[in-house]
Amino acid sequence: MNEILKKSASEQRKALLNKEISAVELSQAAFDRIDEVESKIEAFNCLTKDTAMQTAKKVDEKIAKGEELPILAGIPLALKDNMNLIGYPTTASSKILQNFVSPYNATVTEKLLNNLVPIVGKANLDEFAMGSSTENSAFKKTRNPWDLNKVPGGSSGGSAASVAACEVTLSLGSDTGGSIRLPGSFCGIIGMKPTYGRVSRYGLIAFASSLDQIGPFARCVEDAAMLLEVISGVDPKDSTSLDVPVEQYSKLLNIDIKGMKIGVIKELMGEGVSVDVQKAMQNAIDTYKTLGAEIQEISLPYLKHSIGVYYIIATAEASSNLARFDGVKYGYRTKDARSLIDMYTKTRAEAFGPEVKRRIMLGTYALSSGYYDAYYKKAQQLRALIKADFDKAFEKVDLLLSPTCPNTAFEFGSKTEDPLAMYLTDIATISANLAGIPGISVPAGFDTSGMPIGLQILAPQLQEAKLFNASYKFEQANDFCYKFASL
Ligand code: GLN
Numbered sequence: 001m002n003e004i005l006k007k008s009a010s011e012q013r014k015a016l017l018n019k020e021i022s023a024v025e026l027s028q029a030a031f032d033r034i035d036e037v038e039s040k041i042e043a044f045n046c047l048t049k050d051t052a053m054q055t056a057k058k059v060d061e062k063i064a065k066g067e068e069l070p071i072l073a074g075i076p077l078a079l080k081d082n083m084n085l086i087g088y089p090t091t092a093s094s095k096i097l098q099n100f101v102s103p104y105n106a107t108v109t110e111k112l113l114n115n116l117v118p119i120v121g122k123a124n125l126d127e128f129a130m131g132s133s134t135e136n137s138a139f140k141k142t143r144n145p146w147d148l149n150k151v152p153g154g155s156s157g158g159s160a161a162s163v164a165a166c167e168v169t170l171s172l173g174s175d176t177g178g179s180i181r182l183p184g185s186f187c188g189i190i191g192m193k194p195t196y197g198r199v200s201r202y203g204l205i206a207f208a209s210s211l212d213q214i215g216p217f218a219r220c221v222e223d224a225a226m227l228l229e230v231i232s233g234v235d236p237k238d239s240t241s242l243d244v245p246v247e248q249y250s251k252l253l254n255i256d257i258k259g260m261k262i263g264v265i266k267e268l269m270g271e272g273v274s275v276d277v278q279k280a281m282q283n284a285i286d287t288y289k290t291l292g293a294e295i296q297e298i299s300l301p302y303l304k305h306s307i308g309v310y311y312i313i314a315t316a317e318a319s320s321n322l323a324r325f326d327g328v329k330y331g332y333r334t335k336d337a338r339s340l341i342d343m344y345t346k347t348r349a350e351a352f353g354p355e356v357k358r359r360i361m362l363g364t365y366a367l368s369s370g371y372y373d374a375y376y377k378k379a380q381q382l383r384a385l386i387k388a389d390f391d392k393a394f395e396k397v398d399l400l401l402s403p404t405c406p407n408t409a410f411e412f413g414s415k416t417e418d419p420l421a422m423y424l425t426d427i428a429t430i431s432a433n434l435a436g437i438p439g440i441s442v443p444a445g446f447d448t449s450g451m452p453i454g455l456q457i458l459a460p461q462l463q464e465a466k467l468f469n470a471s472y473k474f475e476q477a478n479d480f481c482y483k484f485a486s487l
Contacts, residue, residue: 001036002029005166006484009075009223012169016063016074023059023074027052027118030076034121034167037487040148042140043162044121045081048088052076052118059116071226071250073116078162078171081122082129083214084203085109092205093137094127096351097331106203107238108172108214108231115230120168123158127353128322129179129207131155132425135416136355144186145485146451150409153183156217160187163217165487170227171217176207177310178404178429180215181441185404185454188443188483190224190471191217195461196436197242199228200235208317209240211310211433220481221442221472225249228464244462252465253472258292260470263397266299268428273406276447281403284444284455287477288401288470298397300389305382306431307423312366312379313434319363322356358419387435394460399470402428404441404454428456438464442471443480452480 004015004026015021021029031049038044059074079085082092084102086109091097105113112119126136134142134157142157144150145165152161156173160183163171173180175193184191192215199214206212216227229250234243264285269278285295327333327347334350337343352360366375393400405425415422432439437458444455455474459467475481 001033001166005029005033005169006482008220009072009169009218009226012075013069013071016059017069019063023056023063023118024053026074027056027076027120030120030168037165037167040143040487041145041161041165041167042142043123043158043165043167044078045091045093045124045139045158046089047121048085048119051085052120055113055116055118062116070115070230072170072230075117075170076120076168077112077117078121078123078159078168079109079119080125080156080159080171080173082125082174082205083109083172085119085122088122090122090205091139092128093125093139094352094356095138095332096325096347100331104203107200107235109203111231117230123156123162123171125158126155127356128205128318129155129174129176130318130355130359132178132182132422133415134158135412136353138353141412144409145487146188147409149411150451151186151412153186153409155179156183159217160184160189160191163187163219164189164485166484169219170223172214172231173217174204174212174214175433176211176314177433178426180217181404181429181439181454181456182425184217184441186409186452188452189217189219190221190440190442191215192224192228192440193432193438194228194232194464195242195438197240198232198438198462198464200233200238200241202235202237206321208314209321210317211314213433221468221475222250222253225253225468242462247465249465249468253469255469256292257470257473260293260399261397262288262293262295262470263298263393263400264295265303265400265402266297267303268402273403274408274447276408277403277406277453280445280453280455281401284401284474287474291473291477296397298393298400300393300431302382302385302389303431306386306434307427309379309382309386309434310430311362311423312375313383315359315363316366316376317363319360319367322360355419383434386431390435390437398459398466400458402456404428404456408447408451408453432458437461438467440467440471442474445480
C-alpha cells in the first residue's frame with residue numbers, strides 16, 4: 001500500500017500542493033489498495049473509476065495553473081450506495097434496485113463534485129439502510145477490517161470499512177437510528193450524524209424521512225469536520241434542510257474546553273455495558289476532567305422507550321416510502337405476472353429481503369385504521385417526551401456522553417436469527433435521531449480482543465462546532481485514532 005493512504009485529508013492535501021503526488025496518482029493508489037484488500041473486505045457494490053479519475057485530472061490541472069483548491073479537492077471518497085451519482089447504479093443493496101441507474105445527482109454528490117472530491121465507488125449497506133451489521137445486504141457481506149469474522153456494523157458498513165481499511169480517506173453514510181455512528185465505532189473511525197436538516201437529503205433513497213440524515217466518516221475529527229462543511233447547507237430541493245449558515249467547523253476545533261459542562265447519560269452506563277466498554281468510558285470521563293470540563297451524571301428517563309418508539313415511527317415511514325417500489329417505475333419487475341396486482345405482489349415478494357418485508361408489515365400495521373392511535377400516535381407522543389428529556393438535559397450541560405454501543409463488533413450470524421437482539425445494538429444511538437440532534441462516535445480504545453470501542457458525544461441541535469471541538473480535544477489527548485488493522 002502507498003503510505004499516503006494512511007494519512008489524513010489535510011496531510012494528503014499538503015502532499016498534493018507540494019507536488020509530492022498528483023491527484024491522479026492518489027486516486028490510483030486508492031484503486032490499487034482496493035485491488036489489494038477488497039476480496040477480504042467487500043466494502044463496495046461498484047467502483048466509479050471514470051468519475052474519480054476525471055475529477056482527479058481536474059484537480060491536477062488546477063494545481064498546475066496555481067489556482068486555489070477547494071479544501072477536499074483530490075481526496076478519495078466512497079459514497080454509500082443509497083445516494084445518487086448520475087450514470088452509475090444506486091442499489092440500496094436491494095435486488096429491487098439492482099439495475100437502477102441514477103438519472104440525477106444527490107445534492108451531496110453535486111457538492112462533492114463541485115468541490116473536486118474524487119468519488120471512488122458506491123459502498124455496501126444493509127438493504128435500504130435497515131440493519132446494524134450490513135448482513136441484510138442482498139449482495140455481499142462486508143467484513144470488519146479488525147477481524148474478518150466480525151461485522152463492520154451497519155447499516156453504513158461498506159462506508160466505514162472502506163475508510164478503516166484505507167481504501168479511501170473519507171466516505172459518506174446515512175444515519176436513521178445509528179447507521180453512521182455504530183459502524184464508525186465498530187471499525188475504529190469517526191462517524192458523525194449531523195442535526196436533522198443540516199445536510200440535504202435530496203437524492204438519498206428515503207428510509208424514514210423524519211429521521212434520515214447524511215453524514216461523514218473519517219479517520220480523524222478534522223477530516224470529518226471538513227467533510228461536513230462541504231456537504232452542509234440549505235437546499236431548495238429538500239424542504240426540511242435548514243437555512244442556517246454553515247460554520248467552518250474545522251477552524252473551531254482547538255478551542256479550550258475548560259469549564260465546558262459534560263453530562264454522562266446514566267441509563268447508558270450501567271447494566272448491559274461490557275466491562276471493556278465501561279473502562280473506556282471511565283477513561284473518557286477522566287480525559288475530560290483533565291481537560292478542565294465539569295462532569296455530571298444526567299438521567300434521560302424516557303430513553304428506555306426509544307427503541308420501541310423508533311421501530312414504530314421508522315417502520316411506518318419506511319412502509320410509506322417503499323410503496324414506490326412496485327415494478328412500474330424503478331428497477332426489478334417479476335417475470336410472470338397475470339394482472340397488475342399480481343405484478344406488484346410478485347415483484348415485491350421476489351425482490352425485497354426478509355428484513356425489509358418485516359418492516360413494511362410492521363409499519364403498515366402501525367398505520368392501519370384502528371391501530372394508528374394506539375401505536376403511531378403514541379409513538380409520536382413519546383418521541384416528543386424523549387426530545388423534551390434532551391432539552392432539559394441541555395439546560396444543564398453543553399454535551400452528553402455515552403458509549404456508542406454497549407459492546408464491540410460481533411460475529412457474523414450471531415444476531416441474525418433474533419431481530420430484537422439486533423435492534424438492541426442501537427440502544428445508545430437511536431434517541432439522537434428521534435430528537436433530531438447531532439452525534440458523533442470517536443475512537444475510545446480497544447477491548448481485550450483488540451476490537452475498537454466508540455465514545456458517543458451528543459450536542460443540542462446545530463451545535464456541531466461544539467461537538468467537533470470536544471471530539472478533537474478528546475482525540476488529541478488520547479492515542480486511539482490512526483491505528484490500523486493489519487490486513
Ligand atoms: N439499525 C437501525 C435500523 O435497523 C438503524 C439503521 C439506520 O440508521 N439506517 O433501523
